[in-house]
Amino acid sequence: MYLINGEEVTKEEFNIPVENLAIWRGDGIFEAIAIHKGYLFGLDKHIERFAKSAEKMFFENINFEEIKENLVSIASNYDSGYMRVIIGRGSDKDKSDVFIFYQELIIFPESFTLQSQKAHWHAGGDFDIHEVKNIGSKSISYAMNLNQTRLAERNGFTDSLLLNKDGFVLEGPTFCVGWILDSTIYVPDLELGILDSITRSSLIEISNEMDLDLKVDRIHINDIYNVDTVFALSTAKHAIFVNKIDHQVYNEDPLLEKIKNSFIEFIDKERKLNK
Numbered sequence: 001m002y003l004i005n006g007e008e009v010t011k012e013e014f015n016i017p018v019e020n021l022a023i024w025r026g027d028g029i030f031e032a033i034a035i036h037k038g039y040l041f042g043l044d045k046h047i048e049r050f051a052k053s054a055e056k057m058f059f060e061n062i063n064f065e066e067i068k069e070n071l072v073s074i075a076s077n078y079d080s081g082y083m084r085v086i087i088g089r090g091s092d093k094d095k096s097d098v099f100i101f102y103q104e105l106i107i108f109p110e111s112f113t114l115q116s117q118k119a120h121w122h123a124g125g126d127f128d129i130h131e132v133k134n135i136g137s138k139s140i141s142y143a144m145n146l147n148q149t150r151l152a153e154r155n156g157f158t159d160s161l162l163l164n165k166d167g168f169v170l171e172g173p174t175f176c177v178g179w180i181l182d183s184t185i186y187v188p189d190l191e192l193g194i195l196d197s198i199t200r201s202s203l204i205e206i207s208n209e210m211d212l213d214l215k216v217d218r219i220h221i222n223d224i225y226n227v228d229t230v231f232a233l234s235t236a237k238h239a240i241f242v243n244k245i246d247h248q249v250y251n252e253d254p255l256l257e258k259i260k261n262s263f264i265e266f267i268d269k270e271r272k273l274n275k
């Protein structure tokens with residue numbers, strides 16, 4: 001099902017004119033929300049982040065209530081997959097359009113390997129995220145991120161692990177990372193200028209509820225080689241094991257299985273609460 005500005009259109013009509021700034025400048029923002037048996041996990045958090053991105057990128061008069069209603073209504077028809085919503089600047093800087101569509105579930109490869117690469121365009125902790133307005137907005141300008149994925153693929157890895165100029169781990173091009181050392185779970189701090197991942201914040205909540213030891217920290221690439229386990233976090237993945245970073249091969253810590261299962265329980269609990 002496809003919607004443009006709240007109106008249902010056919011797949012053939014679901015197009016953005018090339019002259020729209022969303023296309024030739026990447027001037028837009030987006031969200032992706034996972035569907036679990038017709039239920040959109042973390043919908044309010046996604047809408048809140050979407051509204052923040054809109055505010056940071058000067059998209060005004062967006063009806064988020066209507067977007068939410070449309071997302072809920074379409075998602076209720078599906079057992080799994082994702083709802084995607086994009087706000088794109090139109091042909092004129094004062095116009096914008098809202099595009100909503102359903103995407104089928106992505107199946108990730110058995111082996112997930114990362115090549116570390118410096119991210120020259122990334123704020124990377126060099127700026128005060130409260131002072132510099134658009135750090136962390138979920139904009140559609142992903143060419144830099146995806147270019148690193150392409151490079152990693154050409155070098156035989158599944159994806160890239162982005163580092164700041166000093167070699168500290170930031171995030172993946174489309175995911176957040178976490179690591180486990182001596183039975184403590186770690187996630188990176190947001191002052192690094194990384195996206196405020198909903199999956200990361202859910203893991204923090206899960207750890208509080210389940211009394212798991214979780215710390216927010218940052219880690220240098222040389223130190224991540226020596227941790228017990230690394231995992232990727234995102235709406236599409238929840239938590240998946242990272243088999244290898246550069247030359248370093250990891251074993252999966254049993255705590256990661258617990259994290260994966262706790263996501264299933266957490267989502268189920270939220271779904272029942274919102275029924």
Ligand SMILES: Cc1ncc(COP(=O)(O)O)c(C=O)c1O
Nearest residue numbers: 174175176195197198199234235
């Ligand atoms: C750069 C980046 N970091 C992290 C994430 C994970 O965010 P979330 O957990 O909200 O899906 C994403 C997801 O698209 C991303 O693009």
